[in-house]
Amino acid sequence: MMRHAKKRExxxxxxxxxFIVGIIIxxxxxxxxxxxxxxxxxxxIEVNSKAILVxxxxxxxxxxxxxxxxxxxxVIWAARIxxxxxxxxxxxxxxxxxxxxxxxGYYGGVVDNILMRIIDILMTFPFTILVIVIxxxxxxxxxxxxxxxxxxxxxxxxxxVRGEVLVLKNAEFIEAARVTGFSDKRILxxxxxxxxxxxxxxxxASDVVLCMLTGASMSFLGLGVQPPTPEWGAILNExxxxxxxxxxxxxxxxxxxxxxGIGFSLLGDGLTDFLRTKGK
Amino acid sequence: xEKIVExxxxxxxxxxxxxxxxxxxxxxxxxxxxxxxVSLAVFKGENLGVVGESxxxxxxxxxxxxxxxxxxxxxxxxxxxxxxxxxxxxxxxxRPMMQMIFQDPYSSLNPRMTVYEVLSEILTVHxxxxxxxxxxxxxxxxxxxxxxxxxxxxxxxxxxxxxxQRIGIARALALEPELIIADEPVSALDVSIQAQIINLLDDxxxxxxxxxxxxxHDLGVVRYVTDRVAVMYLGSVVELGETEKxxxxxxxxxxxxxxxxxxxxxxxxxxxxxxxxxxxxxxINLPSGCKFHKRCKWCQEICKTEDPVYQEIETGRFVACHxxxxxxxxxxx
Numbered sequence: 068m069m070r071h072a073k074k075r076e077x078x079x080x081x082x083x084x085x086f087i088v089g090i091i092i093x094x095x096x097x098x099x100x101x102x103x104x105x106x107x108x109x110x111x112i113e114v115n116s117k118a119i120l121v122x123x124x125x126x127x128x129x130x131x132x133x134x135x136x137x138x139x140x141x142v143i144w145a146a147r148i149x150x151x152x153x154x155x156x157x158x159x160x161x162x163x164x165x166x167x168x169x170x171x172g173y174y175g176g177v178v179d180n181i182l183m184r185i186i187d188i189l190m191t192f193p194f195t196i197l198v199i200v201i202x203x204x205x206x207x208x209x210x211x212x213x214x215x216x217x218x219x220x221x222x223x224x225x226x227x228v229r230g231e232v233l234v235l236k237n238a239e240f241i242e243a244a245r246v247t248g249f250s251d252k253r254i255l256x257x258x259x260x261x262x263x264x265x266x267x268x269x270x271x272a273s274d275v276v277l278c279m280l281t282g283a284s285m286s287f288l289g290l291g292v293q294p295p296t297p298e299w300g301a302i303l304n305e306x307x308x309x310x311x312x313x314x315x316x317x318x319x320x321x322x323x324x325x326x327x328g329i330g331f332s333l334l335g336d337g338l339t340d341f342l343r344t345k346g347k
Numbered sequence: 348x349e350k351i352v353e354x355x356x357x358x359x360x361x362x363x364x365x366x367x368x369x370x371x372x373x374x375x376x377x378x379x380x381x382x383x384x385v386s387l388a389v390f391k392g393e394n395l396g397v398v399g400e401s402x403x404x405x406x407x408x409x410x411x412x413x414x415x416x417x418x419x420x421x422x423x424x425x426x427x428x429x430x431x432x433x434x435x436x437x438x439x440x441x442r443p444m445m446q447m448i449f450q451d452p453y454s455s456l457n458p459r460m461t462v463y464e465v466l467s468e469i470l471t472v473h474x475x476x477x478x479x480x481x482x483x484x485x486x487x488x489x490x491x492x493x494x495x496x497x498x499x500x501x502x503x504x505x506x507x508x509x510x511x512q513r514i515g516i517a518r519a520l521a522l523e524p525e526l527i528i529a530d531e532p533v534s535a536l537d538v539s540i541q542a543q544i545i546n547l548l549d550d551x552x553x554x555x556x557x558x559x560x561x562x563x564h565d566l567g568v569v570r571y572v573t574d575r576v577a578v579m580y581l582g583s584v585v586e587l588g589e590t591e592k593x594x595x596x597x598x599x600x601x602x603x604x605x606x607x608x609x610x611x612x613x614x615x616x617x618x619x620x621x622x623x624x625x626x627x628x629x630x631i632n633l634p635s636g637c638k639f640h641k642r643c644k645w646c647q648e649i650c651k652t653e654d655p656v657y658q659e660i661e662t663g664r665f666v667a668c669h670x671x672x673x674x675x676x677x678x679x680x
Binding site for chain 1: 410413415438439440442443445446447449450451454455456457458459460468469472473515518522
C-alpha cells in the first residue's frame, strides 16, 4: 500500500489478453443465448425423417441426429437453457451466501458456530452427489435443478465471505465507523460489503461453469430437462448410443460446453487481478 | 472542575479460546487481564496522557471508554451518564460527542471511499448541517486539518501517512465532539511528520476547546502536549498527576524508571543505571501482590503478597505503591 506510482497507460487488451478472450467468449455465448432464432437455421425440435444421422455438411453444419434434427440448431438453442442455469443457479447463492457469511462473521458467537458446523458437515459431501440426492427427493425438472443447486451452492460463498469479514472486523476503519455511531446495517452494507465482495464475485464467475456443468450432468442422467428440449447435457446423452457411427451428435455440444466453461474461467481470473488492484 | 469522563474500577478481561478438549480436561478458563480496576477522571478542556509499555492496557482502556468494547466490570460515565451497558440506538446517539483518532493511518480509512464520501456520510447520517451546506462544511473540516478541498475526490490509497492521519482528524472533528481519544496518533508516522500532527492536535484542542485523552508510549511527546498523565502498568494505573510534577519527581518506582529511561538531550545526564530490567509479565497470569514487584529494585516482602492501594497522597496525585519514592525526605521537610 505504497503511494501510487504513476500509472502507465497500457491498453488492457495488451496486459491481459486472457481476460479479453474470456470476455469475448462470454459475450458471444450470451448473445447466442438471447437470439438463437437468428442463428439457428432449423427448428431445434423439428423431426426430419429424410435426413437421419447425416454427417456435417453445408446444409447441416453439425450434422443431424437419429430423429433427423439439426444438431447445430439444437446446440445453439441449448445455449439459452445452459447459460440460464449457469447464471441463475449462481446469482442466488452468491447473494444469499454472502449475506450469511457477512452476518456470521460480523456477529460471531452462537449463530456463527452453528452455521459453520452445518456447512462443514455438508461440505464433506461432493457437490454433485448432494445435488443428485436433493434431485432424487424433489423429482426431475428444471425448477428442481435450481432448487437443488441453490440449496448446496450458497455454502461456499458463506465460508468465503465470512473469512474476509473476520479479517476486516478489527480493521480500524470498521472501528471508526462504529465510533461514528453508524448502525450495524450501514456498517455491514456500506463499509464491510464492498471490501469483501470482490473475492465472492470472482468465485462466482468460475462457479457459473460448475453450475452449468451440474445442470448438464443432471440432464445427462435424465434428472433435468425433458426431451425433446435442447440442452447440452441432454443432447450428449441422446447421442451416446450413436457415438461409434455419428460422433458429431456428442462432439459439438461437448465442445460448446468446454468453450463456454473456459470463457467464464478466464473471465474469473481476469476479474481477480482487476478487483484486487482497484481502490488500493 | 467539570468531569467529562469518569471511570470507576474498570475491568476488561478477554477470554482465551476455550475448546471442548479444555472442557473435558476441566481446565480453568483463562483470560487476558488487559485492564484491572482502573479509576480516573478526565476534566473538561484538559489533555490527559496515558503512558506505559506496549501491552499495558492503554488502548484497551481507551476502547472501553469509547465503548468499542463492553467492560467486564466497573463503570464509565460520560458527562455523568452511565454508558457502561448502553446498547443500540441509545449508544449510537451518545457516540458523536466522543470520537477517536486511530493509530494506524493505513487501516483506519475505508479503501473504497473517497475523502468526500467519508465525510459527507458522517454529516448526512447525523444531520450535522443542512444538505446544501455539506460541501462547505467538508471544505472547512479539511482546511481545519491542514488539507484542501482539492484532495476530496481521492481515495485513501493516494495519500501519505501524515495526510491520512489528517483525514482521520477531519473525520473525528466532523461530529463536533467534546472528547477526542487519540490512540497513539503519531507512532506510525515518520518522525518528521510527527511534530506537525502533534502541533495540529494541540492547536485544534485550544481552538475548539476539546478534551483529549492522549495515549502514547513516547514520553517526550506526552510531556510536551499533556496537562496530566496517568502511568499504566499491567492494566492498572500506578500513578496519576500533573505531567510536570510526575516527570520531575515520580513517586512510583515504575514512573521513575520510565522517566529515566526516556532519552535526554543533555549529554551529562546519561545515567544508564535506572533502565528497567526484564520483560513485562504475562497479563494472563498476573504476579501476586504489587504487579510491579518482580522488576522493582525497592521491592520488600509486603510487595510480594499485598496489592498496594491506589490512593491520593497529595492533592491531585494518586499513587499505588507501598513505599512511594521520596516520601522520607518529604517527612523530614
